[in-house]
Amino acid sequence: MVKPTLLVLAAGMGSRYGALKQMDGVGPNNEAIIDYSIYDAIRAGFGKVVFVIRHSFADAFTAIFNKERFGGKIEVEVVYQELDYLPEGFSVPEGREKPWGTNHALMMAKDAIKEPFAVINADDFYGADAYKVIGEYLSQRDGEDGHYCMVGYAVNKTLSENGTVSRGVCSINEEGFLSSIVERTKIERNAEGTIVFHDLGEDEALEEETPVSMNLFGFTPDYFVHSEEYFKQFLSDPATQANLKAEFFIPLMVNKLISEGTAKLKVLSTTADWFGVTYQADKPQLVAKIEELIEAGVYPRNLWGK
Numbered sequence: 001m002v003k004p005t006l007l008v009l010a011a012g013m014g015s016r017y018g019a020l021k022q023m024d025g026v027g028p029n030n031e032a033i034i035d036y037s038i039y040d041a042i043r044a045g046f047g048k049v050v051f052v053i054r055h056s057f058a059d060a061f062t063a064i065f066n067k068e069r070f071g072g073k074i075e076v077e078v079v080y081q082e083l084d085y086l087p088e089g090f091s092v093p094e095g096r097e098k099p100w101g102t103n104h105a106l107m108m109a110k111d112a113i114k115e116p117f118a119v120i121n122a123d124d125f126y127g128a129d130a131y132k133v134i135g136e137y138l139s140q141r142d143g144e145d146g147h148y149c150m151v152g153y154a155v156n157k158t159l160s161e162n163g164t165v166s167r168g169v170c171s172i173n174e175e176g177f178l179s180s181i182v183e184r185t186k187i188e189r190n191a192e193g194t195i196v197f198h199d200l201g202e203d204e205a206l207e208e209e210t211p212v213s214m215n216l217f218g219f220t221p222d223y224f225v226h227s228e229e230y231f232k233q234f235l236s237d238p239a240t241q242a243n244l245k246a247e248f249f250i251p252l253m254v255n256k257l258i259s260e261g262t263a264k265l266k267v268l269s270t271t272a273d274w275f276g277v278t279y280q281a282d283k284p285q286l287v288a289k290i291e292e293l294i295e296a297g298v299y300p301r302n303l304w305g306k
Helices: 033-043 055-064 102-107 128-138 222-236 238-242 250-259 280-295
Strands: 005-009 048-053 075-080 117-121 147-154 165-172 178-189 195-197 204-206 211-219 264-268
Touching (some): 005 102, 102 222, 128 147, 147 165
Parallel strands (some): 048 075
Antiparallel strands (some): 117 211, 147 211, 178 195
């Protein structure tokens, strides 16, 4: 079985959070969320981690997150996402300030990844079982094209007490494969205790156990080829050209490949709880959760034994 690679999307600066949260300490020895992600990935059999970052903070990032930090237990590579990293013949629209979203970031790793790989957000805590589940699936996909996966979480386990969140709401067929994924914004629990989203104006309810994507996807390398082809269509679309904030999200690409029958995406279940730091005020809850997991023996108190 092949050792899958972990692709960490770490190029975002976290504007709502107000800091470079990828490097913010949440563990007892100032471990970041990334540290726990890598620790879990190593235990789940991943052989390499690739970080997508920006040149603007590369020195600060690589001074912390490098092969030596992880005790040489996993290969480490860094790639870069920048606004002007575009296909030949395309240029940055005047007035655009930010890169092109999560799938654009993923595409930056094409030359660094030749095996099945999982994708995560740098600032999300997915839990040990999630890495085990997706690692097992990907380790059996070597040489296969179009056999993708994602770990789904119940929406009621992914809310913030400190503001609204955006989630990819998933529809799953009877065989456990994804039918569609729709990005919903402004999700919260209202005063009556109901989970709602109101990105379309009026409140619309979501069931407590509605499966959502937290950007924990698994792909085979053919995904890079499909992405490069569709990114050109995306950039050529008049709607994209008219919107200086248009983003090439992973769910957009996934929906296209599923709808046209190019790929199938298995939705995997996990016993893990997801935690994130969307807002600065979310951090104490995550710190407390990590302490609880340490007390339960899930993680050592000194993660890297230094």
